[in-house]
Amino acid sequence: MLIRTSEIGGTIKSTNAAVGKSAAADCPVFAMGTTMSFGRDAEIYGEGEPSEFLYKVISGAVRTCKVLADGRRQVGSFYLPGDVFGLEATDDHAYSAEAVTASRIVVTRRIAAGMFAARDGEAAHKLVEFTSSELERAQSHLLLLIKSAQERVVSFLMEMAKRGASPEFDLPMSRQDIADYLGLTIETVSRTLTNLEDSAMISLPSARHVMLRNKGALARVIV
Amino acid sequence: MLIRTSEIGGTIKSTNAAVGKSAAADCPVFAMGTTMSFGRDAEIYGEGEPSEFLYKVISGAVRTCKVLADGRRQVGSFYLPGDVFGLEATDDHAYSAEAVTASRIVVTRRIAAGMFAARDGEAAHKLVEFTSSELERAQSHLLLLIKSAQERVVSFLMEMAKRGASPEFDLPMSRQDIADYLGLTIETVSRTLTNLEDSAMISLPSARHVMLRNKGALARVIV
DNA sequence: CGCGACGTTGAGAGGTTTCAACGGATGTGG
């Protein structure tokens, strides 16, 4: 049956969110946005809620996730500073969004953005771009899930390095988050990381700090 | 390493495509489209080609697929009559498209559709809808891939039944196509189908003909 | 009738999960 016990650790519902006004956004769609702060594990929006807003990460990190009927959890994506999320195919959110770490998020009404777009070709183009990048995420995520555990973990690390633009970086998310993103168990993720370290491909000075040591060998793993 | 030998059987490159003109499309975007016929396994467009057109299946069935560097093949989606395909996140096709069986396809220029959309709110809405449905496909496909073999096969069968609007239907695609869609091997697909038949959940009068016998039990499998 | 493509079945190997125990870091209260 392949049940995975991936209960969420903390008390997610403690939505300690602080609101503040803001004009800090380099994209026109977010010009009239409101900045909000979310504590670790705070829910930004829930599964099934109507999707009225667009969100942009200013600082911190966000995960989208879906809890299946049998308790398994699937992480859809991780969003880092600069990333936009909240756009989905349906009117209601198929995934919930939660702050992985304390985060600041710019929020703007989706309809407002849409009306803005109607008068502004560039903004309209931006909206299409957000949706397309979401599709791109989903498709490369899909390709991850047909690979072996080692390939998945290496792909994940390379992706994180690319997004941080450095071969050395901190992971904001837990092993459980990574496991639920990659469709593996925390034990398999942990073992795979240990193996990669033993093979001198990476270093793990601490559990959350990663250094890619041999990019060539890593690239060869994912082919 | 988890290598799967999923070489494509036939000579795909024999693009026996017949062109004909048509006004047969109930969607305005395809009003000015051209109807083309493709033989079994004929390539409709290739991976890496610029995506200039939009396609709609009139009859037959289409699969999109991607061949990975190590020879593994991933089927992205199956498109049945009425489905629109060819819209992707990037300017170039990340997946190729091939006719699963002899198929008739309406083709229209993407740019023409876009220009049409600029003057027509409804058509613009349609285009967004196509992209969103693509995202929805990818997301539910993603959820498939984290499940067990039995869950994947049952989900696939239920989906096919829903799209055909009947608990009894013919599968246009081979076991290899199904396997590459579900991220399994043909042997596992075959064995799983046999198990489902032994459990009286389905019947397989022939390899390509499926009857869902106990929908309740099937629904309980995927939960 | 025999060939080739497709599908099924069997046995064994391999990878991932499961269950369990342990170690390390953090935070709290005495």
Next chain:
DNA sequence: CCACATCCGTTGAAACCTCTCAACGTCGCG
């Protein structure tokens, strides 16, 4: 300041599932 609880991550051993390799059946077609 230390003891302790808790959360997070690591490691081990065995079970389980899927894959791999191989052989056999079946169907359609030359």
